[in-house]
Amino acid sequence: MAKPPGPPRRITCYHCGRSQDVSGRTTSTVCPACSKTLTVEDIVVKSYLGVRNVETCGRLIVTKKGRVVAQQRIVAHEGIELEGKLECREALVSGPVTMGGKAEWRGDLTALSLAVAEGATIRRGYFTVPENWLEELRARPPDEDETRREDDLADDELADGRGARDDVVDDDW
Numbered sequence: 001m002a003k004p005p006g007p008p009r010r011i012t013c014y015h016c017g018r019s020q021d022v023s024g025r026t027t028s029t030v031c032p033a034c035s036k037t038l039t040v041e042d043i044v045v046k047s048y049l050g051v052r053n054v055e056t057c058g059r060l061i062v063t064k065k066g067r068v069v070a071q072q073r074i075v076a077h078e079g080i081e082l083e084g085k086l087e088c089r090e091a092l093v094s095g096p097v098t099m100g101g102k103a104e105w106r107g108d109l110t111a112l113s114l115a116v117a118e119g120a121t122i123r124r125g126y127f128t129v130p131e132n133w134l135e136e137l138r139a140r141p142p143d144e145d146e147t148r149r150e151d152d153l154a155d156d157e158l159a160d161g162r163g164a165r166d167d168v169v170d171d172d173w
């Protein structure tokens, strides 16, 4: 049985900044401007997730036992709900970010809004809540900035072995 389609959603490409409308049921699509695949659905993390990038036009939800370690960036256009732990170089969020009382955050963040509950820990990060965030996001094509070039380097590092990575990941938590 098919689920009801739900209302259409406007999503914005996290590669080039182009917006498009998709059906409410869409979980992934292709950007008409840059032809790259986009994750549209929410990403829910309930255990350990170690990756280079977390990218979705939806939300990133990290439950109490969840832990996200992104070597590079996190893009979650509709927001981040953090109850567990999160570590990244940079997070770009055009929606709200909420951190619960057991949350631990490490990394730079640009977001539409930020709510931090008492008990949450912010270990490191440069935070900005800009006036006109979506326009700023469009003005900086992420695929042409340094983040992406460092991505490529990270691939080489990973190919060489995982020892160094483990040191970084387990440090200080």
Ligand SMILES: [Zn+2]
Pocket: 013, 014, 015, 016, 017, 018, 031, 032, 033, 034, 035, 036
């Ligand atoms: Zn695009």
